[in-house]
Amino acid sequence: MSNKINAQKKRSASRRIANVVVLVLSSIALIAVVAPSIWIVFQILHKALPHFTFSVLTKTGAGLDGGLKNEIVGTAVISIGVVLLAGTVGILSGIFLAQYAKGRFASFLRAASDILAGIPSIVLGYVGYSALVVGFHWGFSLGAGVITLSVLVTPYIAKTTEVALRQVPINYIEGAEALGFKPTRVLSRISLKTALPGITTGLIVAMAISVGETAPLLYTAGYSQNLPKLTLTHSPLGYLTYAVWTFYNQPTKTALQLSYDAALIIMVLILLLIGVSRVIVAQTQRHAETRR
Amino acid sequence: MLQDSPSFDGDVKKLDEGSFDEPGSAILSVRHLEIGFNAKKVIRDINLDMPRGHVVALIGPTGSGKTTFLRSINRLNDKISGFWTKGSISIHGEELLSKDTDLLELRRKVGMLFQRPNPFPMSIKENVLAGVKAHRLAPKSQHDEIVRENLEKVGLWKAVQDRLNDSPFRLSGGQQQLLCLARSLAVQPEVLLLDEPTSALDPISVEAVENLLRKLVPEITFIVVTHSLAQARRISDHTMFFYDGKLMESGKTENIFTDPQMPETQYYISGRMG
Known part of the structure; x- marks a missing residue:
């Protein structure tokens, strides 16, 4: 009897030890992920x-003085161009x-x-x-920048759109079909609406990438x-x-x-972008089955 | 083995020996229907007529093909790969398995209620109007009235009249199913296909749905797949027993349950099979 109790x-x-070990390891992993980003935010705030x-x-x-108005407007123009071009192509591909x-x-x-997504920027x-710059004689230009960045983020938008659409419950789709919805109406009223949080997230990440990307733009x-x-070439x-x-x-x-x-x-x-996407998602998902 | 089963010879009345009382002329006729997925045959040579304005229960063990048959009536299986049909299903004599069939209009005439309530992710009001808008059945000025009328029909109006713009997913499962029924009714169907419509609901909601069906005939013909024999007995006028892809027996519900002709039917309704 006592043997059994001892066992x-x-x-x-x-079991308790295993629990503690898992908790400690996962906490360390979390800190390893979160700490650098908090440190970066803090450093930037501290220096700027x-x-x-x-x-x-x-x-x-x-020169080496003045302000950043031209860069801010430039980044905004490029990002909007990328969202329009890569967003359209990416969502349609998805x-x-x-x-x-x-x-x-x-x-x-x-x-x-997937291969396109894996090519270094x-x-x-x-x-x-x-x-574009040399071959088409466009020179360094808004058009060349937007197209190159769009090629970079389009696979990403296509992927997130496809995944989001595949996750739309078959219940909704069959319900709409059984009610006599046209395929295009099923897509616009049911599928896209349900998939919108996923698609928006993909777009926002794509926009964040284009705000943060440097290498393709240098070229x-x-x-x-x-x-x-606001001209596309030269x-x-x-x-x-x-x-x-x-x-x-x-040096200055x-x-x-x-x-x-x-x-x-x-x-x-980037924080603003994330905030805006949250608001869009919350607004469109008021009637959703599961809140996101 | 099939010799004693109802064989069809072209006369509607003969199938059920004159039991399709008025307005029970056939609304749906099935002739030599075979259905399958790739090499697998799920329905074998079925002939039947659905009486108009009645509740018809389709019973039978799991895998007997009754749900596949039901979903073929509004062509919901079309998109499944490998699906094929042979023979004919017609509504008012109009073939609906043809390539030229207007699927959208067919599905307006032949609605469907599913096993799990599936309200759309839009407000309660928009749910009721979903089909009305898709088919442009009524001008905007009549929308409020349509919402009210159909929610009243299913007995949901009082419960939801103050929250028509809320999400349907805050309703109980039974209320969600009633909402789906209101959504189907709003496009004024002639036939409603019900695929185990109450198997996911609590007993009180089951009763509500069953009472509604009785109330809505003979305006609408209901074809109900159910695994509950008690339910088939309670709600249906006619019962059709499916077994292994064949229609074994069909007739007035009381006859099927009190005096079944086929041994398989006897086994099944006595609870020894299925």
């Missing part, structure tokens, strides 16, 4: 805020992959998209440079301290990541200051 005690002790003036937002660059592509053809398309930048968009011209323009990278390596204090300001603005922009 039981032993077992429950080992003490010297921050709002004139940075309103003045364009002048719909095609989820609804229409079948069998080997679908596997081929998915593989092609600097390689895409070089391809954009040789094809294609060039740089300018003037406000961007229109080099500034963008925030360029300021972070270039001004950080300059004001340049270093501008570098941190640019980093701060990128961070705020």
